[in-house]
Amino acid sequence: MNKIAYFASETWASLRKNLILAVAAIAVVAVSLGILGMVVMGWNMFSNMIKNAERKVGEVDIYLSDLTTEEERAAIEAFLVGIPEVDPTKVTYKTKDQALEEFKERFKDQPELWEYIDENPLPNSYELMTKDPKDVGLVVGKINNEAPFRDRIEDVKSASSAIEKLENIFDKFRQIGIVGVIALAVIAVLLVSVTIQVAIFARRREIGIMKLVGATNWFIRWPFVLEGISEGLVGSAVAILVALAVKVWILDKLIDNLQFLRLSLSPGLLAVLFPCMVLGGVVIGALGSAYALGRFLEV
Amino acid sequence: MRRVTKIYKGNVYALEDVTLDIEKGEFAFLVGPSGSGKSTFIKLLIKEEEPTSGQIYIADTNIDQLRKWKVPYLRRKIGCVFQDFKLLPHKTVYQNVAYAMEVTGKSRRLAEQQVPEVLKLVGLGHKLDAFPDELSGGEQQRVAIARAFINRPPILLADEPTGNVDPSLADGIVRLLERINQAGTTVIMATHDKAIVNAFRKRVIALENGRIIRDQDRGVYGYE
Numbered sequence: 001m002n003k004i005a006y007f008a009s010e011t012w013a014s015l016r017k018n019l020i021l022a023v024a025a026i027a028v029v030a031v032s033l034g035i036l037g038m039v040v041m042g043w044n045m046f047s048n049m050i051k052n053a054e055r056k057v058g059e060v061d062i063y064l065s066d067l068t069t070e071e072e073r074a075a076i077e078a079f080l081v082g083i084p085e086v087d088p089t090k091v092t093y094k095t096k097d098q099a100l101e102e103f104k105e106r107f108k109d110q111p112e113l114w115e116y117i118d119e120n121p122l123p124n125s126y127e128l129m130t131k132d133p134k135d136v137g138l139v140v141g142k143i144n145n146e147a148p149f150r151d152r153i154e155d156v157k158s159a160s161s162a163i164e165k166l167e168n169i170f171d172k173f174r175q176i177g178i179v180g181v182i183a184l185a186v187i188a189v190l191l192v193s194v195t196i197q198v199a200i201f202a203r204r205r206e207i208g209i210m211k212l213v214g215a216t217n218w219f220i221r222w223p224f225v226l227e228g229i230s231e232g233l234v235g236s237a238v239a240i241l242v243a244l245a246v247k248v249w250i251l252d253k254l255i256d257n258l259q260f261l262r263l264s265l266s267p268g269l270l271a272v273l274f275p276c277m278v279l280g281g282v283v284i285g286a287l288g289s290a291y292a293l294g295r296f297l298e299v
Numbered sequence: 300m301r302r303v304t305k306i307y308k309g310n311v312y313a314l315e316d317v318t319l320d321i322e323k324g325e326f327a328f329l330v331g332p333s334g335s336g337k338s339t340f341i342k343l344l345i346k347e348e349e350p351t352s353g354q355i356y357i358a359d360t361n362i363d364q365l366r367k368w369k370v371p372y373l374r375r376k377i378g379c380v381f382q383d384f385k386l387l388p389h390k391t392v393y394q395n396v397a398y399a400m401e402v403t404g405k406s407r408r409l410a411e412q413q414v415p416e417v418l419k420l421v422g423l424g425h426k427l428d429a430f431p432d433e434l435s436g437g438e439q440q441r442v443a444i445a446r447a448f449i450n451r452p453p454i455l456l457a458d459e460p461t462g463n464v465d466p467s468l469a470d471g472i473v474r475l476l477e478r479i480n481q482a483g484t485t486v487i488m489a490t491h492d493k494a495i496v497n498a499f500r501k502r503v504i505a506l507e508n509g510r511i512i513r514d515q516d517r518g519v520y521g522y523e
Contacts, residue, residue, distance in 0.1 A: 006401065209385050212345070213446065214375030215402035217368060 010223035011230060014199045021198055022231055025191040029235025029284055030242065032184030033277045037243035039177035040273055041251060045263050046170050050163055052262035058133035060140060060158045062126040066096075068152040073124075075148045080128055085139050090129035096122045123154060185284060188235070192228050192288025193295075199227060200296050207297070221297065225289045232285025236278045243277070244270075313339040315509040317353075321487065323453070326480040328496050329489040330520055331506035337489035340506070341458045344487075345377055346370050358453070375403055378447030378455040378484075382462035384439045386431040386446075392418065393427040396446045403450060413449060421445045421475055437468030441475065448479055455479060457488040461495060469495060493520040 015022050062080070064073065073093075081088045094102075099122040100114070107113045130139050136158045143156050200207065210220050247265070255263045314336040321327055329337050342348040343355060346362055355362050357373070365373060386395050396418060397410040418424050421441040431439050440460055447455055457476060461469035473488070473495055480486040490496065496503060496519060503518030504511060 003404070205385075206387055209387060209398070210402050211371070212374065212379050212385065213399040213402050214371045214373075214450075216371045219371075219402060219404075 007222050007226055011226040014203070014223065014227050015230065017202060018195050018198050021191075021195040025188065025195045025231050025288070026235045026238065028184065028188040028191050029232055029281055030238035032181055032188050032284075033236050033239035033280050034242045035177065035184065036181045036280065037239060037273060037277055038246055039174060039181065041243065041247060041265060041269070042177075043170070043174050044266055044269050045251065045255075048264045048266060049262055050167060052264070058130040058136055060128050060130065060136060060143070060156065062128070062143060062153055063123040063155040063157070064125060065152045065154050066123065068124070068149070072149045072152050076152065077126065079147050080126060080143070083139055083142055085130050085132065085135040085142075087129050087131045092127050094125050094127060096120050096124050099123070099125065185280070188284050189288045189291065192231050192285055193292040195231065196224050196228050196289045196292035197296050199224060200292065221293055224293055224297070225286065228285040228289025228292075229282055230285065232281035232283070232288070233278065234281075235284070236281025239277055239281070240274050243273075312509045314343070314350075314506075317506075317509070317511055319504065319511060319514065321485065323358075323485055324480070324483055325502060326477065326486045326499075327488070327502040327504055328499075328518075329487060329504050329506065330491060330496055332491060335506040336509040337491075337506060338458055339509075341379075341456050341487070341489060344454075344456060345374055345379060375450055376452050376454060378444075378450070378452040380440065380443050380447050380455070380457040380460045382459035384431070384436075384443045384463070386439060386442055388431055391428050391430055392423060392434070392442050395431070395442055396449055399446045399449050405450075414445075417445045417449050418442075420448075420478075422471075435468070436464045437472060440464050440472055444472070444475055444479070448484075452484065454485045454487070457486065457490075459490055460488060461490065461492050466494075470498070473499060496520040 062076075064076070068076075077091065077093065080086060081091050097120065100117075100120045103122065104114050128139075130136055140156050140158050143153070144150075147153055207220055247270070251263075251265065255265070317336075317340075329340060331337055339348060343350055344357070344362075346365065350363065358376075362373060387398065390398065393414055396414045397407075400410045400413070401407075415424060415427060418427060421444055423438060423441050423445070426434065426438065431442065434442070440463070444457075444460070455476065460476070461472050464472055469492060476486050476488060477499065500517045500519075502516050503513070503520070505513040505520075
């Protein structure tokens with residue numbers, strides 16, 4: 001009990017003395033963990049959106065060349081209906097005229113989009129639904145590789161191919177985010193270690209005397225380790241507050257206002273994320289003080 | 300403490316092929332001019348420096364083979380007093396002495412009992428709450444001795460304890476060490492204060508250029 005009180009008071013006194021440095025270290029810890037939190041929340045929201053979208057969309061569109069003959073079209077249709085994963089009752093043929101009508105209907109508020117078209121640029125197409133939305137990729141692959149008169153098929157599109165592109169973009173974001181978080185975490189470790197070095201330097205005389213009267217190494221080290229860890233803890237607390245603010249004031253609003261995107265945060269995500277951020281703060285603080293102690297405190 | 304053998308080498312020979320025994324309960328002066336190796340001798344005993352070769356035994360333990368984490372426990376058995384006192388300026392006399400107990404994990408209540416007692420012994424029972432810079436050199440050294448003695452170490456090392464003390468008070472410091480010695484503690488005092496050595500007539504170990512040039516019981520400082 002005696003010892004705990006001693007360590008706590010030593011830690012607090014030292015933190016107060018190096019206030020500016022400690023604040024800087026805490027800020028960097030907070031920024032790195034805060035970005036981590038946002039990347040995780042953003043990624044979670046996005047992947048939930050994708051999952052929702054994929055669950056709903058089992059649709060594949062096949063665009064045919066204008067040169068396609070009637071026999072070729074029949075062969076293609078027979079092939080499409082014959083794919084086991086495709087729902088045979090949901091294979092529909094849409095002529096280019098129908099497509100144009102649909103287009104006009106969809107953009108009737110913006111007639112300038114179609115008013116000046118003299119020749120219909122839209123192709124004839126098939127629309128089909130898979131039995132199970134998750135087979136979309138499989139079906140697209142089969143059409144691409146096995147369909148007869150492959151050169152008559154100009155394009156095969158599914159909602160998932162658009163999603164895939166989005167996924168790639170978000171993947172890049174995530175990678176950049178992770179690299180950034182790691183870089184910031186390293187800087188945070190170094191900054192924490194600088195504050196500990198300064199603290200060690202400020203107390204070098206006292207440390208010498210402690211060694212002289214037979215203080216054990218850990219007795220000397222503990223206050224510094226605690227100082228590093230408390231910097232990490234305070235930093236992670238700030239990061240959690242920021243992440244919470246972002247969630248309440250930005251993400252929740254996005255989820256409400258962009259309902260068609262079906263954004264959502266997994267329930268329970270924060271219950272995992274926040275403890276991880278606290279742990280991250282402790283690890284950063286402990287690493288920072290361990291580094292400083294290893295280099296500057298010979299015991 | 301017995302069979303202290305050490306050969307300390309390097310680019311500078313601080314101690315060279317030194318072999319000696321100091322028995323339990325002895326009081327020995329370690330004399331010699333500056334740079335003769337007195338301080339190195341002391342640093343080796345508290346394992347602040349490692350010998351280049353040779354072995355040092357304290358209470359039949361070879362301290363070369365001591366594990367690193369055991370060094371603090373060695374130091375608790377050896378009280379140390381230095382020329383520059385090494386007191387903490389922002390702590391009071393009481394706190395400075397109590398610090399040595401705190402650091403070794405003794406309870407606060409024990410410190411409250413023992414610290415005033417020991418400070419009374421060194422003649423500072425009335426200055427518990429003074430800060431080091433309010434005291435004279437002699438008084439500060441008494442605080443340092445109280446701190447070195449508070450954990451009742453079997454060995455007390457003093458490196459030029461009278462160096463920063465008014466000559467008229469130096470006598471009292473050594474007398475204090477003598478009293479500690481009479482209570483059973485082995486005392487080794489490094490000094491180049493001729494008057495003191497000659498006055499107290501203890502064992503004198505004379506070092507010069509890292510070698511022992513003389514070792515006699517009830518000796519004097521020797522050559523001019």
